[in-house]
Amino acid sequence: MAAAKTLPDVPGYLAGIADDTRRADCEALIFELKKVTKCEPRVWPGSMIGFGDMHYRYASGHEGDTFFLGFASRKDVITLYLNAGLCDSEAEVAALGDVRHGKGCVYIKRLADIHLPALRKLLKSSLKRNKALSVPN
Numbered sequence: 001m002a003a004a005k006t007l008p009d010v011p012g013y014l015a016g017i018a019d020d021t022r023r024a025d026c027e028a029l030i031f032e033l034k035k036v037t038k039c040e041p042r043v044w045p046g047s048m049i050g051f052g053d054m055h056y057r058y059a060s061g062h063e064g065d066t067f068f069l070g071f072a073s074r075k076d077v078i079t080l081y082l083n084a085g086l087c088d089s090e091a092e093v094a095a096l097g098d099v100r101h102g103k104g105c106v107y108i109k110r111l112a113d114i115h116l117p118a119l120r121k122l123l124k125s126s127l128k129r130n131k132a133l134s135v136p137n
Helices: 009-013 020-037 087-096 116-131
Strands: 041-044 046-049 054-057 063-066 069-073 076-079 099-101 105-108
Touching: 009 020, 020 046, 020 076, 020 116, 046 105, 054 105, 054 116, 069 116, 087 116, 105 116
Parallel strands: none
Antiparallel strands: 041 046, 046 069, 054 063, 069 076, 076 105, 099 105
């Protein structure tokens, strides 16, 4: 049987980011996300930093656990995981500035490219939506 893969701690995760600007952006995101969620960050499988604990259940019966909000430093971008309802936030996403987005994620090249007050507003509204969707285990 294979041993379980050990996840790094948050300082170890940050230390593994070679680019100084990207590391500083991730540190700034940790500060913002801690302030909004009032949760401590932790490393989740898939090399993501997540804040809080959310249990979800789809109408199909599929269920699982994730975080309320999180991010990951990927090869070319920082992926901001906002989870459910991002398609309902088109105006908030547009207010960020130079970003791409999917159904539940925003892709940021550099934090300097986006409007931070708009980011804070989007984080707060996404957290509110995710808390409303969270169900007991």
